[in-house]
Amino acid sequence: MPELGEKVLDVRDLRVWFPVRRGLIETITGKARLYVRAVDGVSFDIRRRETFCFVGESGCGKTTTGKALLRLVPITGGSALFRPSKEVAEELEKRGVTLGEDGMVDIFKLNEKQFHPVRRDIQMVYQDPFGSLNPRFRVRDILEEPLIVHKIGETKSERLEMVSRALEMVKLTPVSEFIDRYPHQLSGGQRQRVAIARAIIMNPVLVVADEPVSMLDVSIRAEILEVFNLLKERLGLSFIYITHDLSTARYVCDRIAVMYLGKIVEIGEADDVIQEPLHPYTEALVAAIPEPDPRNRLKFRDIKIKGEVPSPVNIPPGCRFHPRCILYEEALKRGEEWAKLCTQAEPPLVEIKKGHYAACFRHEAVRAAVTAKAAGES
Amino acid sequence: MPLLEVTDLRTYYYTLRGVVRAVDGVSFTLDRGETLGIAGESGCGKSTLAWSILRLVPPPGRIVGGSIKIDGMDITKMSEAELRRKVRWRKVSMIFQGAMNAFNPVLKVGDQVIEPLLLHTDMSKEEAWAKAEEMVQHVGLPPEILERYPHELSGGQKQRLVIAMAILLEPDIVIADEPTTALDVVIQAQILNLMKRLYREKKMSIILITHDLSVIAELAEKTAIMYAGKIVEYGPSDAVFENPLHPYTQALLRAVPRLRGPKERLIYIPGSPPDLRNPPRGCRFYPRCEKRFEPCDREEPPMVEAEKGHFVACWLYARR
Numbered sequence: 001m002p003e004l005g006e007k008v009l010d011v012r013d014l015r016v017w018f019p020v021r022r023g024l025i026e027t028i029t030g031k032a033r034l035y036v037r038a039v040d041g042v043s044f045d046i047r048r049r050e051t052f053c054f055v056g057e058s059g060c061g062k063t064t065t066g067k068a069l070l071r072l073v074p075i076t077g078g079s080a081l082f083r084p085s086k087e088v089a090e091e092l093e094k095r096g097v098t099l100g101e102d103g104m105v106d107i108f109k110l111n112e113k114q115f116h117p118v119r120r121d122i123q124m125v126y127q128d129p130f131g132s133l134n135p136r137f138r139v140r141d142i143l144e145e146p147l148i149v150h151k152i153g154e155t156k157s158e159r160l161e162m163v164s165r166a167l168e169m170v171k172l173t174p175v176s177e178f179i180d181r182y183p184h185q186l187s188g189g190q191r192q193r194v195a196i197a198r199a200i201i202m203n204p205v206l207v208v209a210d211e212p213v214s215m216l217d218v219s220i221r222a223e224i225l226e227v228f229n230l231l232k233e234r235l236g237l238s239f240i241y242i243t244h245d246l247s248t249a250r251y252v253c254d255r256i257a258v259m260y261l262g263k264i265v266e267i268g269e270a271d272d273v274i275q276e277p278l279h280p281y282t283e284a285l286v287a288a289i290p291e292p293d294p295r296n297r298l299k300f301r302d303i304k305i306k307g308e309v310p311s312p313v314n315i316p317p318g319c320r321f322h323p324r325c326i327l328y329e330e331a332l333k334r335g336e337e338w339a340k341l342c343t344q345a346e347p348p349l350v351e352i353k354k355g356h357y358a359a360c361f362r363h364e365a366v367r368a369a370v371t372a373k374a375a376g377e378s
Numbered sequence: 379m380p381l382l383e384v385t386d387l388r389t390y391y392y393t394l395r396g397v398v399r400a401v402d403g404v405s406f407t408l409d410r411g412e413t414l415g416i417a418g419e420s421g422c423g424k425s426t427l428a429w430s431i432l433r434l435v436p437p438p439g440r441i442v443g444g445s446i447k448i449d450g451m452d453i454t455k456m457s458e459a460e461l462r463r464k465v466r467w468r469k470v471s472m473i474f475q476g477a478m479n480a481f482n483p484v485l486k487v488g489d490q491v492i493e494p495l496l497l498h499t500d501m502s503k504e505e506a507w508a509k510a511e512e513m514v515q516h517v518g519l520p521p522e523i524l525e526r527y528p529h530e531l532s533g534g535q536k537q538r539l540v541i542a543m544a545i546l547l548e549p550d551i552v553i554a555d556e557p558t559t560a561l562d563v564v565i566q567a568q569i570l571n572l573m574k575r576l577y578r579e580k581k582m583s584i585i586l587i588t589h590d591l592s593v594i595a596e597l598a599e600k601t602a603i604m605y606a607g608k609i610v611e612y613g614p615s616d617a618v619f620e621n622p623l624h625p626y627t628q629a630l631l632r633a634v635p636r637l638r639g640p641k642e643r644l645i646y647i648p649g650s651p652p653d654l655r656n657p658p659r660g661c662r663f664y665p666r667c668e669k670r671f672e673p674c675d676r677e678e679p680p681m682v683e684a685e686k687g688h689f690v691a692c693w694l695y696a697r698r
Binding site for chain 1: 419420532534562563564565566567568570571574575577578589590591592593594595596597598599601615616619620629630631633634635636637638641644645646647648650
């Protein structure tokens with residue numbers, strides 16, 4: 001693993017709740033407003049040159065977390081300290097924002113005008129390279145657009161120079177062959193490279209990549225994953241890689257956070273999480289992934305999970321995973337004392353092994369943390 | 379006699395911009411109780427092949443050559459009416475890609491599930507409903523689910539219903555086109571478990587079409603690898619996965635990210651598949667092939683049996 005640098009992002013207790021619309025009668029009778037708790041208290045930090053991965057099933061809040069960092073969704077609560085680049089820091093100061101002593105700024109506290117320059121530093125790559133590129137723009141226009149918006153580059157030729165450099169960086173070479181093409185003249189892999197080039201042309205600090213390879217064929221997935229690894233080394237970028245697929249995460253990520261129903265249930269080094277998962281949900285995710293090995297043919301996969309993801313409007317009390325948890329069920333049957341906690345308290349994320357955190361009461365340390373907290377309150 | 383025998387099948391799309399040779403000379407056989415996995419990248423013609431077997435190729439596509447024999451009957455020569463009466467849903471059924479999103483939102487799912495029974499048998503609605511209740515339990519759902527509307531069901535439940543529909547008339551062959559692609563990993567594993575169980579219980583033949591080699595390895599006894607409208611390698615799954623012969627199969631297997639075992643560097647296949655309106659002369663894979671040599675760009679390689687039951691179309695193995 002490459003040497004990781006200083007912290008570039010420190011998110012604490014991020015919450016994104018979407019209100020559910022009430023009908024007229026419900027409003028008049030004063031029925032309590034319900035919320036879809038898409039992200040419900042998520043904390044993590046990212047260092048320079050790190051690829052941090054969010055894994056989970058659809059609806060677990062991984063995409064919303066990524067969008068929240070670009071303030072593309074309304075933030076309900078929490079803080080996000082971010083270390084802007086030098087140019088952006090200067091721009092922020094002009095707009096009356098003072099950075100903290102450590103050079104970080106809470107991007108959730110900025111107003112829209114102040115946040116605008118920060119968008120240069122945090123870029124996004126979307127899942128669908130067919131939908132995220134304007135079909136009427138040539139590659140050069142697609143890449144020039146963000147430069148114009150952020151007023152970077154004095155002249156057209158200067159901007160063209162930057163466009164060419166970005167294309168070289170993602171290995172769309174010879175540049176002259178690609179620069180005047182329209183998206184429909186490119187293959188899926190090439191399109192995704194253009195989307196990546198558009199993200200890195202701003203020389204960002206952090207790139208949020210939301211399922212960047214799930215729409216691509218297997219034969220070219222590896223190609224895009226390699227581009228990410230290369231950029232990380234060459235530009236010193238940090239990545240947030242959002243995916244449902246643990247097996248691609250393994251090839252690009254330094255650390256993995258597993259999300260379930262709006263919360264992180266496990267964080268750790270990628271290999272630790274995959275090889276020795278500490279949370280039963282991670283165990284189930286790992287067990288569910290098929291392998292290109294015909295020796296598994298017709299073997300039933302024992303996936304220790306039951307039912308389906310509940311609605312994020314009615315999050316189960318206690319540990320939000322307990323209604324689906326077979327481990328809990330078995331412990332309860334055996335009459336183990338700790339299983340009672342699962343319905344009573346929300347398990348906090350506690351360090352179990354070095355750098356490997358889990359939120360599950362099967363671990364003594366997590367139980368201790370809850371009892372200590374309860375004792376402190378009473 | 380094999381249950382299904384496809385010989386030199388050609389299905390072309392006659393578009394305004396030219397003829398797209400989506401399936402271009404495909405031959406294979408399927409025995410009773412056998413599972414065949416067909417793998418390939420998007421645009422290799424695997425879905426067109428599936429539609430051809432039910433003669434459901436959407437226009438401007440047409441089967442232009444070859445034969446498809448089911449139980450000895452050549453379905454390319456049948457009339458539409460005969461085909462509907464004898465073959466579709468009774469002999470061959472299909473789990474279409476994304477079928478779970480094709481339920482009519484204003485009808486109860488039960489009314490939609492029993493449709494094949496009403497159309498293809500003389501059952502009354504009550505009998506059909508009873509039969510559907512039985513099948514729904516086979517796929518691990520409660521019978522009451524038939525009374526619900528599609529929006530009340532989860533993706534996994536809808537996919538189970540689609541599978542229940544496919545086995546409703548107990549056909550000899552079920553074609554599953556990307557049956558798990560849009561599903562979450564946990565649901566995917568559950569659906570694969572279900573298909574494994576149904577296969578063991580019912581001993582029907584399955585043709586599994588997917589881009590995901592891992593899914594094929596979970597289920598299929600035999601594997602065919604398709605590239606640009608042709609089958610390039612075909613054999614027992616063990617042989618194809620453990621000892622891939624075609625350079626394309628070898629490259630594809632090296633490109634699959636694996637969760638377990640040592641983390642080897644992923645190798646990708648440079649370039650992209652050819653335009654099927656104008657495929658390259660000779661072997662269709664040669665522009666992307668790292669092992670290409672002198673005959674590849676001139677002559678099309680024949681399918682040869684390199685090992686027992688393991689066929690490959692590559693000049694490395696063919697004698698000229």
